[in-house]
Amino acid sequence: MCIKRGMNKRLQHKYGALLAQAGVEINGANAWDIRVHNPAVYRRVMLRGSLGLGEAYMDGWWDCERLDQLFTRLLTAGLDRRTVSAVDLLDLLQSLLLNLQKAGRAFHVGERHYDLSTQLFENMLDSRMNYSCGYWKDAQNLDDAQQAKLRLIFDKLGLRPGMKVLDIGCGWGGAARFAAEQYGVSVAGITVSQRQSEYARAACRGLPVEIRLQDYRDLGGEYDRVYSIGMFEHVGHKNYRTYLDAARRVLKKDGLFLLHTIGSSYSLTRTDPWIERYIFPNSMLPSLAQISRACEGRFVMEDVQNFGADYDKTLTAWHRNFLKNRGRIEQAADERFCRMWTYYLLSCAGSFRSRSNQLWQFVLSPNGVTGCYHAPR
Numbered sequence: 001m002c003i004k005r006g007m008n009k010r011l012q013h014k015y016g017a018l019l020a021q022a023g024v025e026i027n028g029a030n031a032w033d034i035r036v037h038n039p040a041v042y043r044r045v046m047l048r049g050s051l052g053l054g055e056a057y058m059d060g061w062w063d064c065e066r067l068d069q070l071f072t073r074l075l076t077a078g079l080d081r082r083t084v085s086a087v088d089l090l091d092l093l094q095s096l097l098l099n100l101q102k103a104g105r106a107f108h109v110g111e112r113h114y115d116l117s118t119q120l121f122e123n124m125l126d127s128r129m130n131y132s133c134g135y136w137k138d139a140q141n142l143d144d145a146q147q148a149k150l151r152l153i154f155d156k157l158g159l160r161p162g163m164k165v166l167d168i169g170c171g172w173g174g175a176a177r178f179a180a181e182q183y184g185v186s187v188a189g190i191t192v193s194q195r196q197s198e199y200a201r202a203a204c205r206g207l208p209v210e211i212r213l214q215d216y217r218d219l220g221g222e223y224d225r226v227y228s229i230g231m232f233e234h235v236g237h238k239n240y241r242t243y244l245d246a247a248r249r250v251l252k253k254d255g256l257f258l259l260h261t262i263g264s265s266y267s268l269t270r271t272d273p274w275i276e277r278y279i280f281p282n283s284m285l286p287s288l289a290q291i292s293r294a295c296e297g298r299f300v301m302e303d304v305q306n307f308g309a310d311y312d313k314t315l316t317a318w319h320r321n322f323l324k325n326r327g328r329i330e331q332a333a334d335e336r337f338c339r340m341w342t343y344y345l346l347s348c349a350g351s352f353r354s355r356s357n358q359l360w361q362f363v364l365s366p367n368g369v370t371g372c373y374h375a376p377r
Contacts, residue, residue: 008039008040011046015042021079022073022079023077032065032066032070032072034070035062038056038060038062041061049273050080050274051274053274054347057339058339067343067347068316070350071347072354074350075350114191114195117330120329121172123328124321124325125318126143128150128178129172129173129174130175130229132149133149133359134146134148134149134310134317135148135149135152137307142314142318142321145310150174152361153175153227154179154182156258156376157227157258159179159183159225160184161185164188164224165223165224166188166221166227166250166251167179167190167229168228169190169230169231170190170196171193172199173199173200173211174203176200180204180208185208187209189211190213190216191214192214197211197213221250222250223250225257227257227258227260228258228261230260230261232260232261232286233261233262237284251366256302257299257365258363259361259362259364261362262285262308263291263308264285264287265355265356268287288358288360299365299366300365300367300369301363302375304362305360305361305375306358306359308352308357308360310359315345315346315348315352316345316349
Protein backbone atom coordinates (compact mmCIF):
# COMPACT_ATOMS: atom_id res chain seq x y z
CA MET A 1 0.00 0.00 0.00
CA CYS A 2 2.86 2.37 0.89
CA ILE A 3 4.54 1.56 -2.45
CA LYS A 4 1.34 2.44 -4.34
CA ARG A 5 0.97 5.71 -2.41
CA GLY A 6 4.57 6.58 -3.16
CA MET A 7 4.10 5.84 -6.87
CA ASN A 8 0.91 7.89 -6.98
CA LYS A 9 2.73 10.84 -5.38
CA ARG A 10 5.57 10.64 -7.89
CA LEU A 11 3.16 10.39 -10.82
CA GLN A 12 1.07 13.25 -9.44
CA HIS A 13 4.19 15.42 -9.38
CA LYS A 14 5.14 14.32 -12.92
CA TYR A 15 1.69 14.97 -14.42
CA GLY A 16 1.26 18.15 -12.40
CA ALA A 17 4.42 19.57 -13.95
CA LEU A 18 3.22 18.52 -17.41
CA LEU A 19 -0.23 20.05 -16.96
CA ALA A 20 1.30 23.27 -15.65
CA GLN A 21 2.75 23.84 -19.13
CA ALA A 22 -0.85 24.20 -20.34
CA GLY A 23 -1.87 26.40 -17.40
CA VAL A 24 -3.81 23.53 -15.79
CA GLU A 25 -3.52 22.72 -12.08
CA ILE A 26 -4.44 19.52 -10.29
CA ASN A 27 -7.16 20.37 -7.74
CA GLY A 28 -6.95 24.03 -8.72
CA ALA A 29 -9.72 26.63 -8.59
CA ASN A 30 -10.10 27.41 -12.31
CA ALA A 31 -12.97 25.99 -14.36
CA TRP A 32 -10.46 24.12 -16.58
CA ASP A 33 -8.52 22.56 -13.69
CA ILE A 34 -8.68 18.85 -12.90
CA ARG A 35 -10.18 17.70 -9.60
CA VAL A 36 -8.88 14.25 -8.66
CA HIS A 37 -11.15 11.96 -6.61
CA ASN A 38 -9.08 8.77 -6.89
CA PRO A 39 -5.27 9.04 -6.81
CA ALA A 40 -5.03 5.78 -8.78
CA VAL A 41 -5.89 7.88 -11.84
CA TYR A 42 -2.20 8.74 -12.33
CA ARG A 43 -1.14 5.11 -12.69
CA ARG A 44 -4.11 4.44 -14.96
CA VAL A 45 -3.02 7.25 -17.28
CA MET A 46 0.59 6.06 -17.22
CA LEU A 47 -0.42 2.55 -18.29
CA ARG A 48 -3.26 3.36 -20.69
CA GLY A 49 -2.63 6.89 -21.92
CA SER A 50 -5.61 8.81 -23.31
CA LEU A 51 -7.71 5.64 -23.08
CA GLY A 52 -7.06 5.51 -19.33
CA LEU A 53 -7.74 9.24 -18.94
CA GLY A 54 -11.15 8.93 -20.60
CA GLU A 55 -12.08 5.75 -18.76
CA ALA A 56 -11.12 7.33 -15.44
CA TYR A 57 -13.43 10.27 -16.18
CA MET A 58 -16.26 7.87 -17.07
CA ASP A 59 -15.72 6.09 -13.74
CA GLY A 60 -15.78 9.36 -11.77
CA TRP A 61 -12.10 9.26 -10.76
CA TRP A 62 -11.67 12.91 -11.77
CA ASP A 63 -13.80 15.86 -12.76
CA CYS A 64 -13.48 19.18 -14.51
CA GLU A 65 -16.04 21.96 -14.60
CA ARG A 66 -15.21 22.89 -18.23
CA LEU A 67 -13.86 19.92 -20.16
CA ASP A 68 -13.90 21.93 -23.38
CA GLN A 69 -11.57 24.54 -21.89
CA LEU A 70 -9.32 21.85 -20.41
CA PHE A 71 -8.83 20.10 -23.75
CA THR A 72 -8.35 23.38 -25.58
CA ARG A 73 -5.43 24.11 -23.26
CA LEU A 74 -3.95 20.60 -23.39
CA LEU A 75 -4.06 20.43 -27.19
CA THR A 76 -2.88 23.99 -27.74
CA ALA A 77 0.17 23.15 -25.60
CA GLY A 78 0.72 19.96 -27.63
CA LEU A 79 0.61 17.70 -24.58
CA ASP A 80 -1.22 15.00 -26.55
CA ARG A 81 1.96 14.41 -28.56
CA ARG A 82 4.26 14.22 -25.54
CA THR A 83 2.89 11.19 -23.70
CA VAL A 84 2.97 7.64 -25.06
CA SER A 85 1.62 4.49 -23.38
CA ALA A 86 1.74 0.79 -24.18
CA VAL A 87 -1.83 1.07 -25.49
CA ASP A 88 -0.74 3.81 -27.91
CA LEU A 89 2.09 1.67 -29.28
CA LEU A 90 -0.15 -1.38 -29.66
CA ASP A 91 -2.80 0.64 -31.53
CA LEU A 92 -0.15 2.13 -33.81
CA LEU A 93 1.27 -1.30 -34.66
CA GLN A 94 -2.21 -2.68 -35.33
CA SER A 95 -3.11 0.22 -37.63
CA LEU A 96 0.08 -0.25 -39.64
CA LEU A 97 -0.23 -4.02 -40.04
CA LEU A 98 -3.99 -4.43 -40.45
CA ASN A 99 -6.69 -2.86 -42.62
CA LEU A 100 -9.12 -2.04 -39.83
CA GLN A 101 -11.62 -0.56 -42.29
CA LYS A 102 -11.73 -3.47 -44.75
CA ALA A 103 -15.02 -4.49 -46.34
CA GLY A 104 -15.66 -7.20 -43.74
CA ARG A 105 -15.60 -4.57 -40.98
CA ALA A 106 -17.54 -1.86 -42.85
CA PHE A 107 -20.72 -2.23 -40.79
CA HIS A 108 -19.04 -2.20 -37.35
CA VAL A 109 -19.33 1.54 -36.81
CA GLY A 110 -22.99 1.44 -37.83
CA GLU A 111 -23.74 -1.26 -35.28
CA ARG A 112 -21.66 0.28 -32.48
CA HIS A 113 -22.43 3.99 -32.88
CA TYR A 114 -25.09 4.96 -35.40
CA ASP A 115 -27.41 2.14 -34.32
CA LEU A 116 -27.54 3.58 -30.82
CA SER A 117 -31.05 4.68 -29.82
CA THR A 118 -32.45 7.09 -32.41
CA GLN A 119 -33.97 8.86 -29.41
CA LEU A 120 -30.47 9.95 -28.37
CA PHE A 121 -29.74 11.67 -31.67
CA GLU A 122 -33.24 13.14 -32.02
CA ASN A 123 -32.75 14.93 -28.71
CA MET A 124 -29.22 16.13 -29.52
CA LEU A 125 -29.16 17.14 -33.18
CA ASP A 126 -31.04 19.71 -35.25
CA SER A 127 -34.52 19.12 -36.67
CA ARG A 128 -33.10 17.50 -39.84
CA MET A 129 -30.79 15.14 -37.89
CA ASN A 130 -27.54 16.39 -39.40
CA TYR A 131 -24.65 14.73 -37.53
CA SER A 132 -21.85 16.87 -38.97
CA CYS A 133 -20.43 20.38 -38.69
CA GLY A 134 -22.80 23.29 -39.22
CA TYR A 135 -21.85 26.47 -41.09
CA TRP A 136 -22.17 29.35 -38.62
CA LYS A 137 -21.06 32.29 -40.78
CA ASP A 138 -24.49 33.98 -40.66
CA ALA A 139 -26.32 31.52 -38.38
CA GLN A 140 -27.65 32.21 -34.88
CA ASN A 141 -28.75 28.69 -33.93
CA LEU A 142 -28.08 25.03 -34.73
CA ASP A 143 -30.95 24.60 -37.19
CA ASP A 144 -29.88 27.65 -39.18
CA ALA A 145 -26.22 26.54 -39.19
CA GLN A 146 -27.08 23.08 -40.49
CA GLN A 147 -29.36 24.44 -43.21
CA ALA A 148 -26.63 26.90 -44.22
CA LYS A 149 -24.18 23.99 -44.45
CA LEU A 150 -26.50 22.07 -46.76
CA ARG A 151 -27.07 25.10 -48.98
CA LEU A 152 -23.32 25.68 -49.14
CA ILE A 153 -22.74 22.08 -50.26
CA PHE A 154 -25.48 21.99 -52.86
CA ASP A 155 -24.64 25.42 -54.22
CA LYS A 156 -21.00 24.34 -54.60
CA LEU A 157 -22.25 21.32 -56.54
CA GLY A 158 -24.50 23.49 -58.69
CA LEU A 159 -27.51 21.22 -58.25
CA ARG A 160 -30.25 21.66 -60.87
CA PRO A 161 -33.70 20.07 -61.14
CA GLY A 162 -33.62 16.62 -62.72
CA MET A 163 -30.07 15.74 -61.70
CA LYS A 164 -29.24 12.30 -60.28
CA VAL A 165 -27.26 12.66 -57.06
CA LEU A 166 -25.46 10.16 -54.81
CA ASP A 167 -25.08 10.66 -51.05
CA ILE A 168 -22.26 8.44 -49.67
CA GLY A 169 -22.97 8.04 -45.95
CA CYS A 170 -26.46 9.53 -45.92
CA GLY A 171 -27.07 9.25 -42.17
CA TRP A 172 -30.71 9.79 -41.22
CA GLY A 173 -31.49 11.25 -44.64
CA GLY A 174 -31.54 14.95 -43.75
CA ALA A 175 -29.26 16.08 -46.58
CA ALA A 176 -30.92 13.86 -49.19
CA ARG A 177 -34.35 15.12 -48.17
CA PHE A 178 -33.19 18.75 -48.33
CA ALA A 179 -31.66 18.27 -51.79
CA ALA A 180 -34.82 16.64 -53.15
CA GLU A 181 -37.17 19.23 -51.62
CA GLN A 182 -35.16 22.38 -52.29
CA TYR A 183 -33.29 21.57 -55.52
CA GLY A 184 -35.61 19.17 -57.34
CA VAL A 185 -33.06 16.37 -57.73
CA SER A 186 -33.35 12.62 -57.22
CA VAL A 187 -31.03 11.16 -54.60
CA ALA A 188 -29.63 7.71 -53.83
CA GLY A 189 -28.24 7.51 -50.31
CA ILE A 190 -26.15 4.73 -48.76
CA THR A 191 -25.39 4.02 -45.10
CA VAL A 192 -23.89 1.16 -43.05
CA SER A 193 -26.41 1.66 -40.22
CA GLN A 194 -29.62 -0.36 -40.18
CA ARG A 195 -31.42 2.14 -37.94
CA GLN A 196 -30.30 5.09 -40.04
CA SER A 197 -31.56 3.43 -43.21
CA GLU A 198 -34.97 2.78 -41.66
CA TYR A 199 -35.26 6.32 -40.31
CA ALA A 200 -34.08 7.90 -43.58
CA ARG A 201 -36.61 5.93 -45.67
CA ALA A 202 -39.43 7.15 -43.43
CA ALA A 203 -38.14 10.75 -43.42
CA CYS A 204 -37.88 10.81 -47.24
CA ARG A 205 -41.15 9.04 -48.00
CA GLY A 206 -42.88 10.55 -51.01
CA LEU A 207 -39.70 12.12 -52.37
CA PRO A 208 -37.44 10.88 -55.21
CA VAL A 209 -35.00 9.47 -52.65
CA GLU A 210 -33.75 5.88 -52.45
CA ILE A 211 -31.95 4.74 -49.28
CA ARG A 212 -29.73 1.65 -49.37
CA LEU A 213 -27.88 -0.29 -46.67
CA GLN A 214 -24.61 -0.58 -48.58
CA ASP A 215 -20.83 -0.24 -48.37
CA TYR A 216 -19.25 2.32 -50.71
CA ARG A 217 -17.13 -0.42 -52.33
CA ASP A 218 -20.29 -1.93 -53.83
CA LEU A 219 -21.47 1.25 -55.59
CA GLY A 220 -22.73 1.15 -59.16
CA GLY A 221 -24.70 3.35 -61.53
CA GLU A 222 -23.96 6.83 -62.85
CA TYR A 223 -24.62 10.19 -61.21
CA ASP A 224 -24.41 13.86 -62.13
CA ARG A 225 -23.19 14.79 -58.66
CA VAL A 226 -21.80 12.93 -55.66
CA TYR A 227 -21.34 14.18 -52.11
CA SER A 228 -20.17 12.69 -48.84
CA ILE A 229 -20.72 14.47 -45.51
CA GLY A 230 -18.84 13.20 -42.46
CA MET A 231 -18.25 9.68 -43.73
CA PHE A 232 -14.63 9.82 -44.93
CA GLU A 233 -13.50 9.67 -41.29
CA HIS A 234 -14.45 5.97 -41.33
CA VAL A 235 -12.57 5.03 -44.52
CA GLY A 236 -9.03 4.57 -43.16
CA HIS A 237 -5.67 5.44 -44.70
CA LYS A 238 -5.32 2.08 -46.45
CA ASN A 239 -8.59 2.71 -48.34
CA TYR A 240 -8.51 6.37 -49.38
CA ARG A 241 -7.65 5.54 -52.98
CA THR A 242 -10.26 2.76 -53.09
CA TYR A 243 -12.88 5.19 -51.81
CA LEU A 244 -12.03 7.88 -54.36
CA ASP A 245 -11.94 5.27 -57.13
CA ALA A 246 -15.49 4.25 -56.16
CA ALA A 247 -16.68 7.88 -56.23
CA ARG A 248 -15.07 8.53 -59.62
CA ARG A 249 -16.42 5.26 -61.06
CA VAL A 250 -20.05 6.37 -60.57
CA LEU A 251 -19.56 10.06 -61.39
CA LYS A 252 -20.20 11.41 -64.89
CA LYS A 253 -17.15 12.81 -66.68
CA ASP A 254 -18.47 16.36 -66.32
CA GLY A 255 -19.71 15.80 -62.76
CA LEU A 256 -18.58 17.15 -59.40
CA PHE A 257 -17.83 15.40 -56.12
CA LEU A 258 -17.99 17.24 -52.78
CA LEU A 259 -16.10 15.68 -49.89
CA HIS A 260 -16.90 17.10 -46.42
CA THR A 261 -14.63 15.63 -43.75
CA ILE A 262 -12.97 16.25 -40.42
CA GLY A 263 -9.20 16.35 -40.85
CA SER A 264 -6.03 16.18 -38.82
CA SER A 265 -3.16 18.65 -39.01
CA TYR A 266 -0.82 15.64 -38.99
CA SER A 267 -0.71 12.50 -41.14
CA LEU A 268 -1.74 9.68 -38.83
CA THR A 269 -2.53 5.99 -39.25
CA ARG A 270 -4.73 5.59 -36.15
CA THR A 271 -7.29 7.46 -34.10
CA ASP A 272 -7.32 8.32 -30.42
CA PRO A 273 -7.62 5.02 -28.45
CA TRP A 274 -10.51 6.29 -26.31
CA ILE A 275 -12.50 7.47 -29.35
CA GLU A 276 -11.76 4.13 -31.03
CA ARG A 277 -12.95 2.09 -28.04
CA TYR A 278 -16.04 4.02 -26.98
CA ILE A 279 -17.29 6.26 -29.79
CA PHE A 280 -16.17 5.54 -33.37
CA PRO A 281 -14.59 2.10 -33.89
CA ASN A 282 -12.23 1.85 -36.87
CA SER A 283 -12.26 5.62 -37.38
CA MET A 284 -9.32 7.71 -38.58
CA LEU A 285 -8.87 11.40 -39.42
CA PRO A 286 -7.17 12.08 -42.76
CA SER A 287 -4.60 14.81 -43.28
CA LEU A 288 -4.48 17.25 -46.17
CA ALA A 289 -1.40 15.43 -47.48
CA GLN A 290 -3.12 12.03 -47.37
CA ILE A 291 -6.18 13.32 -49.20
CA SER A 292 -4.06 15.10 -51.81
CA ARG A 293 -2.00 11.97 -52.49
CA ALA A 294 -5.15 9.87 -52.84
CA CYS A 295 -6.61 12.38 -55.32
CA GLU A 296 -3.58 12.18 -57.64
CA GLY A 297 -4.59 10.65 -60.96
CA ARG A 298 -8.22 10.49 -59.86
CA PHE A 299 -9.55 14.01 -59.33
CA VAL A 300 -8.70 17.63 -59.92
CA MET A 301 -9.01 19.56 -56.66
CA GLU A 302 -11.13 22.56 -57.69
CA ASP A 303 -11.73 24.09 -54.26
CA VAL A 304 -10.87 23.60 -50.58
CA GLN A 305 -12.56 25.38 -47.67
CA ASN A 306 -11.72 25.02 -43.99
CA PHE A 307 -14.27 26.06 -41.37
CA GLY A 308 -13.11 23.80 -38.54
CA ALA A 309 -13.73 26.45 -35.88
CA ASP A 310 -17.45 26.04 -36.61
CA TYR A 311 -17.33 22.48 -35.27
CA ASP A 312 -16.62 23.88 -31.80
CA LYS A 313 -19.95 25.76 -31.95
CA THR A 314 -21.74 22.69 -33.35
CA LEU A 315 -20.45 20.31 -30.68
CA THR A 316 -21.22 22.81 -27.92
CA ALA A 317 -24.79 23.12 -29.25
CA TRP A 318 -25.14 19.32 -29.31
CA HIS A 319 -23.93 19.12 -25.72
CA ARG A 320 -26.44 21.76 -24.60
CA ASN A 321 -29.22 19.80 -26.26
CA PHE A 322 -27.99 16.56 -24.70
CA LEU A 323 -28.04 18.03 -21.20
CA LYS A 324 -31.36 19.84 -21.71
CA ASN A 325 -33.07 16.70 -23.01
CA ARG A 326 -31.26 14.16 -20.84
CA GLY A 327 -34.50 13.16 -19.14
CA ARG A 328 -35.94 12.08 -22.50
CA ILE A 329 -32.94 9.92 -23.42
CA GLU A 330 -33.12 6.42 -21.99
CA GLN A 331 -29.38 5.79 -22.20
CA ALA A 332 -28.58 9.05 -20.41
CA ALA A 333 -30.18 7.67 -17.26
CA ASP A 334 -26.97 5.70 -16.86
CA GLU A 335 -24.42 8.03 -15.23
CA ARG A 336 -21.42 6.35 -16.87
CA PHE A 337 -22.94 6.74 -20.35
CA CYS A 338 -23.75 10.38 -19.63
CA ARG A 339 -20.17 11.05 -18.54
CA MET A 340 -18.86 9.21 -21.60
CA TRP A 341 -21.04 11.24 -23.99
CA THR A 342 -20.15 14.53 -22.30
CA TYR A 343 -16.44 13.65 -22.49
CA TYR A 344 -16.82 12.83 -26.19
CA LEU A 345 -18.63 16.03 -27.13
CA LEU A 346 -16.57 18.47 -25.05
CA SER A 347 -13.14 16.95 -25.68
CA CYS A 348 -13.90 17.14 -29.41
CA ALA A 349 -15.08 20.75 -29.01
CA GLY A 350 -11.72 21.52 -27.41
CA SER A 351 -9.86 19.86 -30.28
CA PHE A 352 -11.52 22.16 -32.82
CA ARG A 353 -11.21 25.26 -30.63
CA SER A 354 -7.47 24.64 -30.35
CA ARG A 355 -7.42 24.16 -34.16
CA SER A 356 -5.83 20.73 -33.70
CA ASN A 357 -8.59 19.28 -35.88
CA GLN A 358 -9.96 20.80 -39.06
CA LEU A 359 -13.15 20.61 -41.13
CA TRP A 360 -12.57 20.61 -44.88
CA GLN A 361 -14.89 20.74 -47.85
CA PHE A 362 -13.27 19.69 -51.14
CA VAL A 363 -14.86 20.14 -54.54
CA LEU A 364 -13.36 17.57 -56.92
CA SER A 365 -13.84 17.02 -60.65
CA PRO A 366 -12.72 14.01 -62.73
CA ASN A 367 -11.01 16.03 -65.46
CA GLY A 368 -11.08 19.67 -64.36
CA VAL A 369 -13.89 22.17 -64.89
CA THR A 370 -13.60 23.89 -68.27
CA GLY A 371 -12.57 27.50 -67.79
CA CYS A 372 -12.65 27.99 -64.00
CA TYR A 373 -14.64 26.72 -61.05
CA HIS A 374 -16.05 29.49 -58.83
CA ALA A 375 -16.99 28.32 -55.34
CA PRO A 376 -19.71 30.08 -53.35
CA ARG A 377 -18.96 31.02 -49.76
